[in-house]
Amino acid sequence: MSAPFLPAPPRPASHDALLAFAWSTQEFTASEAMDATGLTRSTTIDALDALTELGLLRELPNARLAGEYRKGRPARRFSLRDDAAVLVGVDAGHVHVTAVVADLRSRTLATRRATLEVDHDPPAARAALILAAIDDALRAAGRDRADVLAMCVGVPAPVNAAGRSPRHPTGFWERMNPDLVDALGWARNLRIDNDASLAAVAEGTLGAAVGCRDYVTLLAGTRLGAGVVVDGVLLRGRHGGVGEMVAFDHVEGVGSADGLGARVAAWAAAAATDTSRASTGGLAAIPADELDARKVLELAAAGDPGAREIAERVGVVLARIVSVLGSMFDPQRVVVSGGISAGVEDVVAAARRHLPTDLDLPAPELVVSALGADVVVTGAVAAASAAARDGALDVWSAVEGEGSVPA
Structure with a gap:
């Protein structure tokens, strides 16, 4: 040790x-x-x-x-x-937890994943599972808690500067962030942050927004979330609520904060069971319990007419979302990120065609991330690296007779 x-x-x-x-x-x-x-x-x-x-x-x-x-x-x-200490990045999502241990060059040493019981996990159980994933990843890397120089955890909730989430009418935010700043109090240079904000960190560090000072990263899977960077600064807000998408409940043509993946799956399920139409294409051939956004977008890319129609409909919604974000934050670029980004090209192409041309401000550039489903944990490691660089010498001290690092 x-x-x-x-x-x-x-x-x-x-x-x-x-x-x-x-x-x-x-x-x-x-x-x-x-x-x-x-x-x-x-x-x-x-x-x-x-x-x-x-x-x-x-x-x-x-x-x-x-x-x-x-x-x-x-x-x-x-x-x-680079082996003097380790960084830890965690994506503590709604359904899955991914914990990565990396060396000081941000090279991955170990990764551990766990699945959560959706909407039925009490806060204490969620916190315990997150800690277990972190400890498992540290053991797999041959390290322990004392070796952690910086840690960052992303959660699907707004997070303020102190690492805490505000109360939610249904308790969802408190469950997604079960006072992790206390549960992980043993960690030095600890940062708890919103998952979309960390996706923005990833895109700005090594993704589609490198060198860009004004951009929005849109996590667009099950629920919409955005990480907003203006003049090179990641915006947070008093309660950490910058980028929360509940406002789209009131935007005509969007109607909710449902993500692009959720819309693709829901509209595909409706189309596959629509008896008023001749559903003989690829959608009808997929069992209802296997019909998800990935399969639908694969069909769209292969030219299936029904799937392409759904991609077009979702693209229209994405165009409206991008136009609102453009009016609010004036970004140079909007990056569609997260797990759905791997097959969302047809949706983005449709959105580009439907972007309004009569906006007061020029429409932002719309691009697809190449970082995939691990974009949040990638951003968490990048944020931990930045904290380690800034704080290494504030916490490092030689133990008498030997260095304060592993032999």
Whole structure:
């Protein structure tokens, strides 16, 4: 078991500068670190030695020992010690929980998944299952709670800056976020956030919104949810409610916060059982208990007329949703994200055709995410990585006689 992280004493700013450089670089020499940070040679060497002693950096064999002959004094080479601690990202969804343990380079070490009893799990049982998934993933990675440098958990509920969700008329939000900020209080650099917000983090970090400062990520499976980024800032609101879609209950042509996947499945089921129409196509051939959005969209992509009609109808709804989001937040781009994104191209193509042309503001660009069903947990790991970079030296301390990291 690893030695505990302890609050660190005040430190020179050079330590933060060198650690930030190391985190964004692979192997590097002291001279390269000095050039990148603008520090003097002596300050750079002192900081590198201090970070190596703490266990955050690893000194590598010099160029001559590594077989790269160079004249003169061999350069000292370093790299981030990516196994010094771990990051944990969790997608605690309505139906499924996914927990990922990653190293400090955000490379996955272990993943564990669990299924929840939909709408019948009391808050305490949900919290216990989430904790069990995290602990299982840590064990699978050969690590434990003491190794966690940062953790982020996404939930299908608004979350305020303190990690808590407001009361919901049916208790849904409280059940989705059963005071996880308390249940996970052992974790350092803990962040509880809305799942669509973390999808936006993922898209902005390595997805369809990289380099974009104004975008909306639309989670569009069973229920609609949006992560909103304006001027490069992820918006939250007082109660964490930015991006909640209940307002679409009152928007003509949308009518509810039901997601695109839910609409596809519901309209396909209705079409397959419509005795007033000759249902002889692919929809009629699929048993009712197997008819889901994925199968319908696969049929649409294959050219099935009934499925294409449903994709067109859902595209009209998506166009209305995008036009409202465009008017509210003025984004450059709207990214359709989540599990449904894998087969939603026909729906998005229809939405592009039906985007209004008479809006006061230009319509946003509409694109499909390539991150798939794990977009929320991907965003959670990315958020944990950002927290680790910012806070590593605030919680890291050398234990007398040895580093505060695994051997």
